Amino acid sequence: MSLPAAVLWDMDGTLVDTEPYWIAAEHAIVEEHGGTWNDEFAHQLVGNDLMVSAEFIRANSPIDWEPERIVDELLVRVVAQVREHVPWRPGARELLAALGDAGVPSALVTMSWRVLADAVVEALPDGAFAAVVTGDEVSHGKPHPEPYEAAARMLGVDPARCVAIEDSPTGVRSAVAAGVPTLAVPHVVPVPETAGAVQVSGLDGMTPQGLAEAVASLVVG
Template structure:
């Protein structure tokens, strides 16, 4: 069910609610998965390799090393991982300058969380320069801090990103709700001990203990997040 509750009205909702909300970026708040794929396809095309769309669901939402490693394997390119990583990030930043649309409900949800004083953090596997580029349209003011993939030792699906974010906010991971769109991100959050709300992008995600699945960020509101304490165990 899509939430149509105005921000001001949600203040009357009952329940303790999450202590903090940790949000993924690519495919969750910003519709960038297609732009990443375009950047990867263009870089590999420059090297004489046409990427089949069948690989798109494999690389979506994963860390750069895993995604590029898979594409190196299927294409047989002689370019190195380091060379491809630099080239793809550079191409993505060129493409993102044209703008990336926010996912439906993203701005309203962030505004609602801010209005209620819910601590939030952006936790992404993307590099710092990429995050900073997207924050220009997303709004840095909505987050207490942002954490990039190159600012942790081990990125998603390892739990370190969400353990780090929860610790920086001063909360137990079990008190935090994570909003993710991929299996990789969900695995990271669940390994950290967080409650998870999955908003699947390209690949379906099934409900599980301490995990609920919605079709859009438009389904999320303060009352919904407060209900997770009793609905997810």
């Protein structure tokens, strides 16, 4: 079975287990303003464009900052934690390295902004990602297909010949809408069964060939 032309990776919750960092940052800034936050609210933000999340935080807390400032405050806290410790998801780095060894390029497709994506990428060997698409560099965030379409275009590959790896419903919808066969790896929130995606419990032990086999039923031609 042929390997994908490229693998398009989500970041938060897929490559790195940063969702707890985001949730802690949300709790902190809301509580510093005299409000209360809860995990139900936090889980609604998983996978979202950060500006969408900021608008939600503003609407559900006493914070009256502009959304851009809310995003900046969240990023400062999350980036600081990532620079102290990158919480890799089990099997993710190993699969990323194996894909590179097999000659399969990878792209990072994240709704986090460039400053956080850079902090993660800098902790990997040079060239681990051939392209990086971030939430502050696209016109439409996930679940719109633009981020995945942009990644495939940057790599010069047909989206239908790629594989996306995602952990959130929002991200899965984005990848599927872009025509990318998608491997859903639910983590913090459940991912509903979605046409165009298959689910696995984790990436630990996953190989490039195993990845191709997992999505074989989604690939046409």
